[in-house]
Amino acid sequence: NAGVMQNPRHLVRRRGQEARLRCSPMKGHSHVYWYRQLPEEGLKFMVYLQKENIIDESGMPKERFSAEFPKEGPSILRIQQVVRGDSAAYFCASSPAPGARDRTDTQYFGPGTRLTVL
Amino acid sequence: AQTVTQSQPEMSVQEAETVTLSCTYDTSENNYYLFWYKQPPSRQMILVIRQEAYKQQNATENRFSVNFQKAAKSFSLEISDSQLGDTAMYFCAFREDSGGGADGLTFGKGTHLIIQP
Numbered sequence: 001n002a003g004v005m006q007n008p009r010h011l012v013r014r015r016g017q018e019a020r021l022r023c024s025p026m027k028g029h030s031h032v033y034w035y036r037q038l039p040e041e042g043l044k045f046m047v048y049l050q051k052e053n054i055i056d057e058s059g060m061p062k063e064r065f066s067a068e069f070p071k072e073g074p075s076i077l078r079i080q081q082v083v084r085g086d087s088a089a090y091f092c093a094s095s096p097a098p099g100a101r102d103r104t105d106t107q108y109f110g111p112g113t114r115l116t117v118l
Numbered sequence: 119a120q121t122v123t124q125s126q127p128e129m130s131v132q133e134a135e136t137v138t139l140s141c142t143y144d145t146s147e148n149n150y151y152l153f154w155y156k157q158p159p160s161r162q163m164i165l166v167i168r169q170e171a172y173k174q175q176n177a178t179e180n181r182f183s184v185n186f187q188k189a190a191k192s193f194s195l196e197i198s199d200s201q202l203g204d205t206a207m208y209f210c211a212f213r214e215d216s217g218g219g220a221d222g223l224t225f226g227k228g229t230h231l232i233i234q235p
Contacts, residue, residue: 033222042122042209043163045222056222091163093223106153107213107223109163 002027004094004110005074012116019079019086021113025094031055032075033107034067037089049075050097082117089114120145122212124226131200132234138185139195139229141210149215152186152193153223158206166208169193171215197231205233 005024013019025032031050035043048056049069060067064082069075079086093107121144131137143152154166169177169186176184181201185194197204207230211223 035223035225042225042227043223045224048222059222089161093163106151106165106168108165109155111160111162114161 004092004108006092006110006113008113009111010114010116012118013082014118015083016081019082019115019117021077021079021090021092021115022074023077023092023094023110024074025092026108028096029094029108030097031095032069033093033095034075034077035091035093037091037112039088043091046077079115082115084117087115087117120147120212120214120224122210122224122226124208124210124229126229127227128230128232130232130234133200133202135200136196136198137200137231139197139208139210139231141193141195141226143191143193143210143212143224145191145212145214147214151213151215152184153211153213154182154184154193154195155209155211155225156204156206157209157228158203163209167195200233202233202235204231206231 007022033048034046037043045059047060047067064080066078089112091112092110095107123142150171152169156164156166167177167179167182176186181198183196207228209228210226213223214221
């Protein structure tokens with residue numbers, strides 16, 4: 001029973017390039033969340049998605065950041081024209097749908113992607 | 119907006135001792151969930167324990183238990199018989215129970231717990 005998968009685990013980009021981070025939720029989970037962790041900080045919520053829908057993007061920067069969760073395939077967090085301040089660990093979490101047998105709505109986290117912008 | 123406060127940036131105890139990590143939160147909601155997550159040096163976020171606000175009974179998971187004081191908005195984590203493998207960052211987190219769906223977690227800044235041999 002595989003957990004949440006994220007790839008790549010480490011990503012190095014130069015300023016101005018694009019970064020694409022992938023997340024595959026746990027089997028049976030239809031909700032995906034993205035969080036960002038800056039050095040020495042806790043995680044900050046960015047966006048919450050269901051298949052083909054963005055439910056809450058209140059934590060997402062207005063420019064350069066986008067997220068999707070297509071009908072088929074992993075969820076993608078995309079950062080265009082990266083800057084040094086984007087360097088952080090990006091975590092994905094998944095949870096079952098409301099009404100599922102596991103009603104705790106607990107979020108299970110992937111191992112994270114560490115983005116370094118040179 | 120909800121806030122979560124962890125007032126202890128770092129704590130250090132001897133192996134086998136009991137340690138308590140504090141967490142307070144601020145919300146106007148009545149229904150919500152509280153969590154403690156552990157982040158070891160591998161940086162993986164691992165769920166330690168979970169509490170539903172409507173439950174009066176404190177949650178326990180083996181050596182881990184919580185002291186949930188709803189009126190005081192306090193949610194402390196107690197680790198008994200501490201082990202070297204408990205060394206990690208510990209994050210307290212809050213989530214509303216919006217009824218119709220799930221919401222993002224609000225995290226505290228974390229407590230770095232060091233277990234000394």
